[in-house]
Amino acid sequence: MATISIFVHTFFHSLFFTILLSVSVTSTTTTAMTDTKPLRLVTGLIHQDSILSSYQSLDRNNVERRRTRRAAFITDEIQANMVADDRGQAFLVNFSVGRPPVPQLVGIDTGSDLLWVQCRPCADCFRQSTPIFDPSKSSTYVDLSYDSPICPNSPQKKYNHLNQCIYNASYADGSTSSGNLATEDIVFETSDQGTVTVSSVVFGCGHSNRGRFDGQQSGILGLSAGDQSIVSRLGSRFSYCIGDLFDPHYTHNQLVLGDGVKMEGSSTPFHTFNGFYYVTLEGISVGETRLDINPEVFQRTESGQGGVVMDSGTTATFLAKDGFDPLSNEIQRLVRGHFQQVIYRTIPGWLCYKGRVNEDLRGFPELAFHFAEGADLVLDANSLFVQKNQDVFCLAVLESNLKNIGSVIGIMAQQHYNVAYDLIGKRVYFQRTDCELLED
Numbered sequence: 001m002a003t004i005s006i007f008v009h010t011f012f013h014s015l016f017f018t019i020l021l022s023v024s025v026t027s028t029t030t031t032a033m034t035d036t037k038p039l040r041l042v043t044g045l046i047h048q049d050s051i052l053s054s055y056q057s058l059d060r061n062n063v064e065r066r067r068t069r070r071a072a073f074i075t076d077e078i079q080a081n082m083v084a085d086d087r088g089q090a091f092l093v094n095f096s097v098g099r100p101p102v103p104q105l106v107g108i109d110t111g112s113d114l115l116w117v118q119c120r121p122c123a124d125c126f127r128q129s130t131p132i133f134d135p136s137k138s139s140t141y142v143d144l145s146y147d148s149p150i151c152p153n154s155p156q157k158k159y160n161h162l163n164q165c166i167y168n169a170s171y172a173d174g175s176t177s178s179g180n181l182a183t184e185d186i187v188f189e190t191s192d193q194g195t196v197t198v199s200s201v202v203f204g205c206g207h208s209n210r211g212r213f214d215g216q217q218s219g220i221l222g223l224s225a226g227d228q229s230i231v232s233r234l235g236s237r238f239s240y241c242i243g244d245l246f247d248p249h250y251t252h253n254q255l256v257l258g259d260g261v262k263m264e265g266s267s268t269p270f271h272t273f274n275g276f277y278y279v280t281l282e283g284i285s286v287g288e289t290r291l292d293i294n295p296e297v298f299q300r301t302e303s304g305q306g307g308v309v310m311d312s313g314t315t316a317t318f319l320a321k322d323g324f325d326p327l328s329n330e331i332q333r334l335v336r337g338h339f340q341q342v343i344y345r346t347i348p349g350w351l352c353y354k355g356r357v358n359e360d361l362r363g364f365p366e367l368a369f370h371f372a373e374g375a376d377l378v379l380d381a382n383s384l385f386v387q388k389n390q391d392v393f394c395l396a397v398l399e400s401n402l403k404n405i406g407s408v409i410g411i412m413a414q415q416h417y418n419v420a421y422d423l424i425g426k427r428v429y430f431q432r433t434d435c436e437l438l439e440d
Contacts, residue, residue, distance in 0.1 A: 038235070038259040038260035093106060094106075094130075097133050097138075097184055097185070097203075098133060098140060098187075099139045099140045099187075102133045102138075103130050104130055104218045105128070105130050105218055107220045107221065108220075108221055108223060109220050109223065110223045110224060110312045111224060111275055111311060112171075113222040113224040113225065113228065113231075113232075114167065114228075115201065115202075115203040115220070115229075115230060116167070116177050116203055116204030116206045116220055117133050117205070117206060117218050118133065118206050118209055119133050119135055119205035120135075120136075124209060125207075125209050127213075128215065128218040129216045129217075129218075130218050140200075141183075141205075142182055142200075143162075143164045143182045144182055144183065144202070146164065146165050147163070152167070164181075165181040167181045169220075173212050175212060177204060177206040177208070177220070178206065178209075179209075180204070181204055182202075182204075182205050183202055183203070185199050185200070186198045186201045186230075198230070198234075202228035224275040224277070225275075225421075230257075234257045234258050235258040235259035236259060236424045237257075237259055237263070238257045239261045239419060240253075240254065240256070240414075242415050242416070242417070243434060244416075245315075245412060250435075252438075254435055254439070262438075263422055263425075263427075264420070264431045265420075265430045265431025265433075266374060266376065266429070266430055267428060268371035268373050268427065268428060269426055269427055270421070273304060274304070276309045277311075277421065277428065279309075279310055279371055279409075279428060281323075281407070282298075282371060284323065284327060284367065284368065284369055285367070285368045285370065286331070286367050287366065291327060293322065293323050297320050297322040297406075298320065305404055305406070306406035307406050308406065308408070308409065310409050310419070310428060311411070312419075314408050314411065316397065316398055316410045316412060317398075317407075317413045318402060319397060321400070323407060324397065327367075328349070328395075331395055332351065334365065339360070340353060340354045342354060342392050350398060351394060352393065356387065356391070356393065357386075357387050357393045360393075364380075364381040364384075366380050367379040375430055376430070377414065377417065377430055379413055379415075382415070383413055383414075383415045384413075386412065397413075416433070417432055418435065419431075
């Protein structure tokens with residue numbers, strides 16, 4: 001199913017992480033995912049400037065990725081490193097596809113459920129740092145037919161002259177991919193040099209692909225709640241915990257997948273639409289002041305317009321105009337007379353000031369997003385403002401200009417929280433914590 005993703009990383013270009021994936025599997029050297037106990041796949045995110053990290057070349061062009069070995073959280077370890085792309089705009093994860101396995105480096109997107117990689121023959125492909133996958137050389141590749149129940153049943157359903165199912169994926173930044181929908185094995189390396197295989201994963205074999213790609217990644221890994229997504233294949237839960245996006249020495253950021261994910265903290269219902277996780281935002285407070293915002297501003301209409309999306313792939317938070325304006329006015333009221341405003345004409349309305357967040361905003365009132373059924377997401381100054389350069393900080397909330405989606409709660413607003421999704425119960429949990437306490 002083609003879905004629309006959010007790519008609105010307009011100004012945060014300094015966030016780079018490496019991720020190591022650890023998963024509970026059987027102790028055999030080579031195994032499939034067949035354990036009876038709840039799966040708990042744990043990833044540790046490491047900042048590019050961390051003293052724990054090191055470099056390793058990926059290709060002849062010396063596109064570098066971080067590769068760090070840290071103690072496994074649980075017995076066996078899957079090595080699937082995740083890095084930020086060269087633009088600092090997307091998380092990338094590497095694994096291998098097919099038999100024999102071909103290494104891939106794909107972008108992570110919580111706003112879509114499809115995994116796709118570029119494939120030969122390539123009618124229109126962008127440059128990537130890993131080999132382009134050739135399905136004709138894989139013994140486990142299987143094209144899906146038009147009649148397959150997995151082939152999306154929609155008005156956009158298409159097939160080629162061989163009666164093979166065709167997918168078309170498009171994204172908000174204009175990127176597109178189209179090709180054959182197929183099944184293939186995804187292969188991870190374990191810490192004991194063995195392998196773990198997720199067999200017959202539905203994926204898109206992209207023969208025509210365009211977009212704003214940086215020369216590293218070979219496709220996109222969708223993590224939304226579609227029936228055939230990797231998240232659904234590994235269970236019905238996932239969580240992520242971000243301690244501090246801007247601290248290169250913080251080594252406890254993590255992502256967890258599988259039914260072993262812990263659901264703790266306050267929770268609010270979510271619903272999915274077009275692959276996005278929508279929540280009900282009822283109001284916003286700054287300190288003790290509840291802003292005068294009509295809750296209808298954040299509601300999604302019957303036609304699918306508006307609403308509020310939780311997105312780990314977007315750095316900043318974007319609010320619909322009638323929600324952003326009261327917040328902007330309150331922030332300006334609080335800083336008036338204390339800081340000199342800095343104007344960036346390339347981003348109209350962006351609230352920026354001379355000063356330093358860590359020094360000058362101590363004691364600044366916290367912002368709280370109030371969600372349905374009493375769940376709050378509370379932002380201190382370090383989650384509300386970003387240090388743009390040495391002497392200028394800016395509000396990490398902007399007015400939304402997104403089509404169809406009204407507002408997006410970005411990953412910076414989710415710092416210092418473990419955010420967990422229960423796909424069966426359709427609830428998202430917010431647990432304010434130090435991510436280090438979650439390691440076990």
